[in-house]
Amino acid sequence: MKKIYILALAAASVLPFSSCSDFLDREPITKPEAGTFLTGAIQVENYINGLYMTLPSFPKFGLGVRSEEKNSDNIVAEKYDQRLHGQYNQFSGASDWQTGYQNLRKVNYFFHYYNVPRDLENEDVLSLKGEAYFFRAYWHFNLLKKFGSIPVMDSFWDENATVAGLQIPARSRNEVAKFILQDLNEAKLLLHSRSKYSGIRVNKEAAMVLAMNVALYEGTWEKYHASDGFAAPVNEFGYFLGEVIKWGDELFKSGIGLYKTGIYPGDAFAALFNSKDLSAMDEVLLWRKYSNAEGAFHAVNANLKGGIVDTEGAAGITQSLVDNYLNADGSFINPKNEKFKDFKETFRGRDPRLIQTVMNEGAKYASATTARPMHLEVWSESRDKTISAPKLEADGSARSLTGYHIRLGIDTTYVNGNCETALPVIRYAEALLAYAEAAAELGQWNEGVAEKTLKELRGRVEVTYVAPAKDANFPDFGYELTPVLQEIRRERRSELALQGFRLDDLMRWKGEKLIVGQRGKGAYVGDDSILFQSFKPENQVKIRERLTLDDNGWADPLSGTLPGGYQFHADRDYLLPVPPSELELNKTLVQNPKW
Template sequence: MKKLYILLVVGASLMMSACSDFLDREPLTTPNSETFLSNASAVNNYINGLYIALPSFGTYDMGVRGEEKNSDNIVAEVYDKRLNGELQENGGGSTEWQKGYQNLRNVNYFFEYYKVPETEETKDVLSMKGEAYFFRAYWHFYLLTRFGSIPVMDSFWDRNATVGGLQIPPRDRSAVAQFILDDLNTAKELLHPRSQYKGLRVCKEAAIIMAMRVALYEGTWEKYHKGTDFAAAEDKSADLLGQVLTLGDELFGMGLTLNTKATDKSAVNIEDAYAHVFNSKDLSDMTEVVFWKKYSIADGVIHNLSSNLGAGYVDNSGPAGLSQSLVDNYLNADGTPIDPADGIFKDFNLTFKGRDGRLLATVMHSNCKFKSTSPESKSKAMLVEEYSEENKSVVRPPYLTEGGPARNATGYHIRMSIDTTYVSGQGETSLPMIRYAEALLAYAEAAEELGKCTPAVLEKTLKPLRERAGVTYADPSEIDPNFTDFGYAISANLQEIRRERRAELALQGFRLDDLMRWRAHKLIQGKRGTGAYFGTDGVLYKAFDPKSAADLKTILTTDGWLDPQKELLPRGYQFDSNRDYLLPVPPSEISLNHELKQNPGWQRK
């Protein structure tokens, strides 16, 4: 019966469509709708089905790990069309709109038909009800980040399946954000703590961190977009950022800790404590990870990420690589920033020497093991040094000569989530979805935006993150002239908070949202990502067989750095800062719901 209910939910989600299709939809066929969700077992089975739509590692693709080609963290030959201003009003946001509202309909079906008698509402049942509130908040936030002001689906809209009933006005983005925060507050009061399910289900701590994410996003969006066409009707940034601090103060008393070398008995190298958050199979005892997805061959839930990483994939749709700007973001281990113009970084090996452990855990570098063709074979190590007949059978340089998605475009492969058993095929490495580290970063950023970021705040937030990565911590005091230029001045504190956020959350799906809420179009317009140095005098070039090195089909900058998008984007990305911060509302939805308005810049004359 359990499998039956889950299949019904999955089947329904595949058949459901956005509000423009309500009038054509067949009646719900879930048996006994009026009594379907009247006991704990049915509630459990239905809520389990809602987890399926959350981000995951793909069965065939990179999933979350390859998502950030929509930002400056990954350089891909199949580039992101939004960054290049190529989206069209018709189709530009249809998939996202449909996905968001489909999933909201699934959640609101639960609220519509939830009939568990009050006498049978155990703590477990109430916690599952809290999970439903979490999911409703999650999918509204998904839509908010893409479309801004939207109609809030706070009830089961099938009751409104007439043209008149679907004339639902959007709420201003501030009101949408507050609705989300209210749902998360309700969820927080109902949910079990992490300890109940060891992070395998949404928990109280996850709801708090999610609320911090939402309040930080909207608070900074309203601050940096104030006075533009993307602004909220009323600037409530101070209130929202204040909520981040209030939530953080509550969270800090709940006993969460980072995974560190002191607590991780298997950590040996500087990068291990951070790496183990992403390359472990079981995160039950790692309280830093408050919500995670388990993969298990025994349970029949597996992913293909291990095979893809072993094959060198960064983006499964074509050649790609991690960007030089991401690599340059990481500090030296002594806490000082690098100077990207320093000639030592033409040497691939020296690029990683004495650096932040998170760089080592995120990006493949010399002597990293990562390649296996069968469970019995030993992994190969990546090596970047002069080619020799002796080393060619046991080591390989970056996969610059492969075909299709296996060809690396920048010289920088992904190391994060590498299966340390080096068995390709059925992947079992877990997927952390919500982490305590995110809360530390959100708290620090909100405090600085409010002028409340004291040294004590940074010592509570940035310091433990840096020290976990083997980086000496010191209070920020000076602006790094080589740091990312956002097109407006930021404080030394905020510079280091943003640096830390990029380092800690790299390849986890945060970067695009950060660029959008910070109004960071200067990082995108006219820019394209580059890769490692590949001049003929460099160690990376010399790592290839001299017989074939001269035939490598690489595209370089004038001074010898890999520039894979040079011919594709000769003028760099053409992001339209008057339009592309939000996706277009599907015209079909506007035709049906006349209360909707098109987002700025998408109205075509």
């Protein structure tokens, strides 16, 4: 099997893309050429490899998914997210719509012209066909999350490239979700298991986890949006959550498990994100490989080495995310406790995932030969060369707004140049979280479910599992959560932080109360704090001029920019607007609420 990261680049030019509204302006594909294109195993493989270009990746510049969660309450950024602040307009969904349907068109081109003779359809060829079903499901799911009810692109629409032919009605969101699950079931039946290609290709187990995520998303969306303008026409939350359990029960028989090798608690978790080769970690069901030798690399380590949280400007991880993590003994923290004014105390005795996700005392930004480990103490001339504080005094995108930098994914062997750390795309841990949540929402939570989900996840990082109890300091969603659901939502945030899940979770949970009128805050930076006292006097002046604090001395960096907090429109912003050009072309489409 040729290396995907090579073939993906070569295959990118196989087919011109177009959005729905571009069909009439596009030169048609010549049928003789297309009709002979996908008739052999090598042709099929090369074409499918091109679809991998559409999966998440680290950019050659920037941080990619590591900084994406400035669209949530996990990162606060100087260049804040416009959707959170209610500043999207009727054209804001155009790029997402176009990208989704471009990628679906490419998949459906494959199905339309696939013509491998039956006697040549061996297991490898059929598995490649299964990958196509996976990609069609993946992009429909992407569009479902953004737009809700959408036209399902289940065929090659070029055959309908007239105005009349493109009057394709949207299907209700629950029907879209069912179609996605059908495609993933087809994929599951055809795909090789993860072991065949060590997770470098789409596989059976990855498709099953995606199916669980789809069913969980739709089931919880239908439950929590049942009485607002985003409700499905028929509430089938029980059906979809039951699908999570069904898929999970099958997946649990696959022999896949969490990666647990490491000397210290948290080592195994960290290794999932700071390693160059994930082939031996079967928890990582699907991942993207990088190799300088093959010309596939990124800049994530270089940015993390500089303390950058968002390449578009100053940013920082929020205090809200830091407060989410338990103590290592499984007990809640009280974020109002005075001890947390001490930056170093914030990390002592906590869930090791916090230690591996956020830079803290003793952690390295990169190789010890190129960067000092973080170290705070009261500044003096004699100590200046040993202190390495969060970059509150820095300029540009290296400046921290909160005192909390990203540690997740830092490669401590990295010195300089291009970066090669791998990117996990789908992990088995996602399945455990989905199963736990579905079981709790269905009233099926029991010791057996806890044993194979939350206990497994916490056991991997040596956090003691304590039977769920009410946490008075847990974020208020505006509706009652059982202690079990509190703990599942906490666990999900801790396990999946900075991996691109948080916005989707807030949307499906109807999490407006955590957004509207809120803005991310940071660490305690009062005059008496070790964080502030670690800076030399001239830099203390600089910090005071540039970083606003709340009345109690905690970083409140956007208080001047967003004095009223984010102005998310809860009656509108849960979905993106259908692009006006698509409404003009396809008269059967209906605009999303309030757009």
